[in-house]
Amino acid sequence: MIDQYILDGHKVVPCDDVLEWEKWFKKADRHVAVDTKNDVRVDTVFLGINHSFVLGAPLFFETRVFGGEHDDEMEQYSTWEEAAKGHQRMVKKCIEQL
Numbered sequence: 001m002i003d004q005y006i007l008d009g010h011k012v013v014p015c016d017d018v019l020e021w022e023k024w025f026k027k028a029d030r031h032v033a034v035d036t037k038n039d040v041r042v043d044t045v046f047l048g049i050n051h052s053f054v055l056g057a058p059l060f061f062e063t064r065v066f067g068g069e070h071d072d073e074m075e076q077y078s079t080w081e082e083a084a085k086g087h088q089r090m091v092k093k094c095i096e097q098l
Contacts, residue, residue, distance in 0.1 A: 004049055005060060010080035012046075012060050021048070032061060032080060033087045037095045040068035044087040051076055063090050070094045 002014040004021040007028065015021040025048050032044040044063040051059040059076040061083035066072075075090065077083040 006048070007046055007080075012058075012079070032083045035087075035091045035095055038068075040070075040095055041066040042087060042090050042094055044083050044090075046080075046083075061086075063087050065090060065094050068094055 002016050004015050004018065004025075005012050006015045006021060006024045007013070007030070015024070028046075030046040030048070032046065033042075034044070035042045042063060042065055044061060046061055047059075049060075051062070057078045059078060061077040061080065062074060063077075063083065063086050064072070064074045070090075070093065073090070073094070075086050077086050
C-alpha cells in the first residue's frame with residue numbers, strides 16, 4: 001500500500017519511494033490558494049498523504065482558516081479542482097464578509 005503522494009501539475013500521483021517523496025515534499029509549492037484579509041487567512045494545500053483514515057474517497061487536500069470567528073475551521077478534498085472550489089467557498093464565508 002502506498003502511503004505518500006506527489007503532484008504532477010494538479011494530478012495526485014502515488015510515490016513508492018519515501019526518500020523521493022521527502023525530497024519532493026521539502027521543495028514543492030503545495031499551495032492551491034491562499035487569501036488573507038486583516039487577521040484572517042484561508043490556506044489550501046496538498047497534504048502529500050491520504051487523510052481519509054476510513055473507507056471512502058481519499059483526502060489529499062485541506063483548506064484551513066487561521067484567525068477570526070472561524071479560526072481552525074477545516075475542510076478536506078480528493079482533487080485539486082475540489083480543493084480550489086472549496087477554498088473559494090471558505091473565502092466567501094470567512095473573508096469576504098469582513
